[in-house]
Amino acid sequence: MIRKSRKQIFLDGIIFENPLLVLAMGICPAVSVTARVSSGLVMGLSMLFVVLCSNVMISALKRIIPSRVRIPCYMVIIASFVTIARYLITAYLPAFETSLGVYLPLMVVNCAIFGRAEGFASRNSIINSAVDGLGTGAGYTMALVLMGAVRELAGSGTVFGIPVPTGPVKPITVFLFTPGGLFTLGVLIAIARKLTSKGPAEEQKKICLGCPASAACPMNGKGGCER
Amino acid sequence: MTARRNNPLSSIVVLCSICLVVSLLMTLCYQATEEHIESNRERRLQAMMLELLPDADAFEQVAANLEEGVSSVWKASNGAGWIVTSSANGYQGRITVMTGIRSSGKISKIRITDIGDENPGIAGRVNQSSYLNQYSGASGISSTGARAGANHIEAVSGATYSSSAVFSCVSLALMQIQEMEGGDTE
Numbered sequence: 001m002i003r004k005s006r007k008q009i010f011l012d013g014i015i016f017e018n019p020l021l022v023l024a025m026g027i028c029p030a031v032s033v034t035a036r037v038s039s040g041l042v043m044g045l046s047m048l049f050v051v052l053c054s055n056v057m058i059s060a061l062k063r064i065i066p067s068r069v070r071i072p073c074y075m076v077i078i079a080s081f082v083t084i085a086r087y088l089i090t091a092y093l094p095a096f097e098t099s100l101g102v103y104l105p106l107m108v109v110n111c112a113i114f115g116r117a118e119g120f121a122s123r124n125s126i127i128n129s130a131v132d133g134l135g136t137g138a139g140y141t142m143a144l145v146l147m148g149a150v151r152e153l154a155g156s157g158t159v160f161g162i163p164v165p166t167g168p169v170k171p172i173t174v175f176l177f178t179p180g181g182l183f184t185l186g187v188l189i190a191i192a193r194k195l196t197s198k199g200p201a202e203e204q205k206k207i208c209l210g211c212p213a214s215a216a217c218p219m220n221g222k223g224g225c226e227r
Numbered sequence: 228m229t230a231r232r233n234n235p236l237s238s239i240v241v242l243c244s245i246c247l248v249v250s251l252l253m254t255l256c257y258q259a260t261e262e263h264i265e266s267n268r269e270r271r272l273q274a275m276m277l278e279l280l281p282d283a284d285a286f287e288q289v290a291a292n293l294e295e296g297v298s299s300v301w302k303a304s305n306g307a308g309w310i311v312t313s314s315a316n317g318y319q320g321r322i323t324v325m326t327g328i329r330s331s332g333k334i335s336k337i338r339i340t341d342i343g344d345e346n347p348g349i350a351g352r353v354n355q356s357s358y359l360n361q362y363s364g365a366s367g368i369s370s371t372g373a374r375a376g377a378n379h380i381e382a383v384s385g386a387t388y389s390s391s392a393v394f395s396c397v398s399l400a401l402m403q404i405q406e407m408e409g410g411d412t413e
Contacts, residue, residue, distance in 0.1 A: 061245070069238040073245050080249035084256045091263035094271070 006131045013135020020143035020185075021192035025112035029103040030144055031181035037160050039099040040148030041141065046085040046104065048137025051113045053081045055121040055133035062122050074117045079108045111212075112140060119212040143188070150184050151175045279327030279336045282307040294403045296396070298323075306330055311400035312340070318388035320344030324396035326362075328404050333366045337397055342389075350389040358383050358390070362397055 004012070019025045026047070034040040054077050058065075065073045086104050090097045097104075107113065116136055121129040153159055155175030157166050174180045211217065276286050283303030291300055294313075301310040308330050314323040320343030327335035337359055342350040352358075358381075362368065365378045382390035 064241055065245075066234075066238045066241055069242050073242055076242070076246055076249055080253050083253050087253075087256050087260040087264070091260035091267065094267040 010135040014139040018139040019112040034148040037148035040144035044141025044144040052133035055129040058121040059129035115212040313399040315395035317392035322392040326400035
């Protein structure tokens with residue numbers, strides 16, 4: 001197992017292992033809620049809260065949880081933090097309860113959170129897991145805000161609800177719908193890959209690092225499962 | 228790495244204790260936010276009712292003998308009218324409608340609040356202003372007879388069951404208010 005500094009863990013979550021743009025995890029809520037920047041931001045922040053809390057708790061309990069029942073244990077922990085996030089949003093940001101809709105409770109089965117629990121928190125110290133949770137959550141939030149800004153600007157000519165002069169370009173409504181979300185996501189992923197790419201060998205190593213099954217995979221470190 | 232204690236009893240104990248601890252966390256959070264959530268819901272309900280009866284200032288729930296199918300009656304504090312929530316069966320689900328009735332007995336506006344298990348595509352055709360606006364201003368409604376009258380409600384073709392469910396809801400609401408008012412004068 002490769003030891004990484006905390007700064008590296010944090011940066012990995014934001015850039016090199018960005019859950020949405022590099023690992024392509026948590027796409028479903030990303031495509032559905034980012035028609036407006038504000039709902040993307042709230043979704044990202046609730047994700048940050050859940051992944052941070054569940055990472056810390058799972059890391060603290062990693063010696064107690066028997067490996068045979070670890071999946072249900074992680075599930076219960078993640079589900080409870082999602083429920084708490086939902087209570088908080090319903091109480092203090094009621095407008096977002098409807099705009100996030102079903103995607104908020106669906107975070108329970110979000111593979112980005114689960115992947116961090118299984119792939120990182122279950123085998124690292126509490127502080128490192130917290131840093132990883134912060135990095136992953138912040139990376140996801142930034143990706144959602146970026147995506148939301150592009151979609152809201154292109155689709156309705158506003159950002160955070162404030163009109164932005166776009167000159168002669170009329171808003172393109174398709175950006176507000178799911179296909180527009182997929183276009184935007186595809187272009188952002190392409191840009192992110194271009195910016196973070198370090199050649200094929202590094203690419204392959206990175207895929208193994210981000211893979212939740214890397215611990216059990218015989219191809220880990222030997223070029224990955226694609227070889 | 229996770230512990231290798233794979234004895235079934237310890238698995239059960241650990242999973243149960245985790246469940247207990249997280250339930251405790253959720254309970255605490257629920258208690259802390261319950262009041263806010265409740266007041267938000269109340270505010271949303273008041274805003275929804277105000278939309279149906281714009282002349283009113285605030286609403287108070289009325290304790291009365293409710294007709295079968297009527298779930299709640301609210302009265303405007305300034306006497307501008309009532310809001311009645313009632314429901315009726317559509318094709319495969321129960322449709323719930325909020326009806327705003329002015330003190331004159333005329334319908335102010337209606338709103339479908341829930342379509343239950345109705346097909347969203349079909350019941351959605353009923354939930355359109357062209358259909359719902361027919362009710363505004365009517366004092367008694369009929370679905371048959373002369374087509375031009377102000378009280379005639381034209382059903383949406385292809386969504387007859389859903390239309391008649393909405394119709395029944397509104398009739399129930401009118402009946403409820405008539406009964407309450409009749410009771411008052413007696």
